[in-house]
Amino acid sequence: MGKLPSSPILDATLDENNVARLTMNRPERHNAFNAELIAALHQAFTAVANMPAVRAVVLRGEGKSFSAGADLEYMKSAGGWTDEENQQDGRRLSDMLQSISTCPAPVIAVAKGGVYGGGVGLIACSHMVVAIDGATFRLSEVRLGLTPATISPFVISALGPRRSRQLFMSAEPFGASEAEAWGLVHRAVADEKAADAQVATWVDLILEAAPGAVTAARELVDDYAGREITDELRADSAKRIAKRRASAQGREGLSAFLEKRKPNWNPDA
Structure with a gap:
């Protein structure tokens, strides 16, 4: 590492x-x-x-x-x-x-x-x-x-x-x-x-949250703070959630929730 x-x-x-x-x-x-x-x-x-x-x-x-x-x-x-x-x-x-x-x-x-x-x-x-x-x-x-x-x-x-x-x-x-x-x-x-x-x-x-999602969440604030809510900004936000849903961590997080288990990034998993 x-x-x-x-x-x-x-x-x-x-x-x-x-x-x-x-x-x-x-x-x-x-x-x-x-x-x-x-x-x-x-x-x-x-x-x-x-x-x-x-x-x-x-x-x-x-x-x-x-x-x-x-x-x-x-x-x-x-x-x-x-x-x-x-x-x-x-x-x-x-x-x-x-x-x-x-x-x-x-x-x-x-x-x-x-x-x-x-x-x-x-x-x-x-x-x-x-x-x-x-x-x-x-x-x-x-x-x-x-x-x-x-x-x-x-x-x-x-x-x-x-x-x-x-x-x-x-x-x-x-x-x-x-x-x-x-x-x-x-x-x-x-x-x-x-x-x-x-x-x-x-x-x-x-540690309970998906590492990639944590970084992407911070980037939302960095990229959107103070900006007018335009059609372009809303479209960009839709692209970002689509990317997270299709990501390995997104799929793992939703699966873990539905299966009532801890996701694989959790130290206690």
């Missing part, structure tokens, strides 16, 4: 149910981005995309924080780069975020502690997010004379334009309950034990 690339700054393992566990490992820097961490995340999610057997990805940060965004020393050095070098660096960050957003396997993120700047971008790209009480979110770029440009398409998609405008311009901090109310995270919980339980619940539900 292949092997997940692991490194000192990104621990990557695969469990018995083919659930990938990725943990950013720069706790002394609150898992802030530098070129190496950006490259390691991109490499890991690219590997997952090429490993169809992977059923889900759980993304965490080691230590007190999920991610404090960009490492300030890294950003300071970027101030001396050429415009072309800075554009290339921004594109590498964007490519990494896109690899998370379009990952075929559902990506579950656990937000805790500081979640700033690019860390909010990681959360916005993840498909399911649980936040632990005490997590502090902040799009703080304007306080440094910068903007959240590279992460903005993903954050705006998660928060909507009006809320994003407020948070981009004010750089005000907000907590887990606000992040849940605004749609950035899906569950706000009291502590790490509750977060682990929520992750386990989502993983169990994903």
Whole structure:
């Protein structure tokens, strides 16, 4: 099936149910981005995309924080780069975020502690997010004379334009309950034990679902969100359900339901 690339700054393992566990490992820097961490995340999610057997990805940060965004020393050095070098660096960050957003396997993120700047971008790209009480979110770029440009398409998609405008311009901090109310995270919980339980619940539900259908369901949202319901869109949706019904997983799922058994993708089958 292949092997997940692991490194000192990104621990990557695969469990018995083919659930990938990725943990950013720069706790002394609150898992802030530098070129190496950006490259390691991109490499890991690219590997997952090429490993169809992977059923889900759980993304965490080691230590007190999920991610404090960009490492300030890294950003300071970027101030001396050429415009072309800075554009290339921004594109590498964007490519990494896109690899998370379009990952075929559902990506579950656990937000805790500081979640700033690019860390909010990681959360916005993840498909399911649980936040632990005490997590502090902040799009703080304007306080440094910068903007959240590279992460903005993903954050705006998660928060909507009006809320994003407020948070981009004010750089005000907000907590887990606000992040849940605004749609950035899906569950706000009291502590790490509750977060682990929520992750386990989502993983169990994903393992009960057909892997191909899960990916296709995510693509429906990516492809249809915000679009006018035209004849062409409705025709495309009919083509997609026809394809799923005729697929091996579609036939297996319906047969298993009628025969009152677990489908062959279920670990308990």
